[in-house]
Amino acid sequence: MENSLFSKPRDLFLDVVNPRDYVQIDSVSHMYQSLKNSVQKPLKMILLFGKPGTGKSMLLHKLHHDLSKHQKVLMFDIPIVDEDDFLRVLAQRIFGHSPREVMTLTRFLEIAEAVSYPDVPIVLLDEAQLYSSSLMEKIRLISDARAIKFVITLHKTDKEDVIAKEHFQTRIWESIELQNASAEELKVYIQKKLLKANCFDVANMFNDKNMKLITSLTKGNYRDTNKLLFSLFSLYYWYEENHPTLIKYNALKSKWIEMAAIHTGLIRA
């Protein structure tokens, strides 16, 4: 359907991590500034942790986007679990060296020592809980040698806490925890996102009652909010096409929010 009011908002909330979609919210901005300041310090490792959907990956991508303009930054958003491959990719993309022989830790450190940068290169590791203990130990040794500075993200669960304790407790000099959004923050997040894309009419449809319901359904989780709103605007798109008289443009229908929540699995019905 052409000229649909809801197709553009729907596509805005597709669950993809794109630094250009980063929305400035007070608490997240504060976190991001802390992260940037920590990167500038002579730290060996920085840990970014929080529950799934709190925006860790988005912050990491944003950091990569901003820092890559000024210094050598490498982003691993999909973990490379093979140790040889991991070291080989690091050597090639950070130090521009592609050895033909098997890449050992000693060989990697030799390469790193041979190449000098004005700033220590930064490697961003998303989903670090997927790396093996052995590989995490090598990452620790590399950071100890100050060859590379690592910023890693971890899910906040008991298991990952153990990993963090074992490998990073003595090395991490800074850790930043991300929290779920409050109703007010979530409203700002949604409206900023819509206004950024010039969806003014749709942004005005969100009232406090709607936001209360959305926050209670998603518990302030950004990922769940994106999924919910994507389903919600898909519903609106369908009704606009089939029953346009049912749409009220001054507020979102609670029934349709709940239907979207059922579709995304936030409500079990």
Place this chain on the structure above:
Amino acid sequence: MLNIRDLERRWLKYKIKSYAPYLGAVFTILLVSLIAFYNSLSSTVANEEINLPLTENSSEIKANNTETVTILEPSMDFVQSFQTTIPETQIATAPAPQRALPPQQSIPVPKVLNIPSSTSIKAPPPAISPLSGDKSLSLNRNESKLDIESVERRFKETSNPNLGLFIARYHYDHGNYSEAYNFSLKTNSMNSKIDESWIIFAKSLVKLGRVEQAKKTLHLYISESNSESARSLLDSIEQGTFK
């Protein structure tokens, strides 16, 4: 692709499920209040059923002893025969001055009980002690059937509730619960303020297997008299400790 019809169906199911606890609570409250209303209604009806005959009977008896009491609920043969024989005996034996006096004061009890109709009671202690100031009679138990028959005759003649209580107590002690019931009922109808008569009445009902009626009677009597002994008996019946 969204299946809107299916989503709407699932949403409806979800709403029904989410409102179910509230609906359940409302239904329970309605049910409880309905039961409470029904109970209060039935207790009121029962109250009227049990209270009315007693008050009417007592007033009628005070006014005219010869009038047949037909409202008494048990309507056992005994009661009928008892009532119908009263006028004859009264005409035959009862002197006019005695009838004119209140029943408690007009009882020539010692005279009747001292009639030795059996040789087994040669020297019984005085069956009825002299009338005390509070008009109550102190009766000793006669084990003889003939003696009790004479007391019954006197009761028919005089309609003295104290005699009725004595006879009711006698029959209850001898396991003759239907007779005990009848005499205590008669006594209650003559004087509804004799605690022991009500107790015997209720106990006889229990012994006759009419526990619910006994409880109901005790409830009503307690509400009117606030009797401790009646309350104690009611408790023991309800707890099942009454034997």
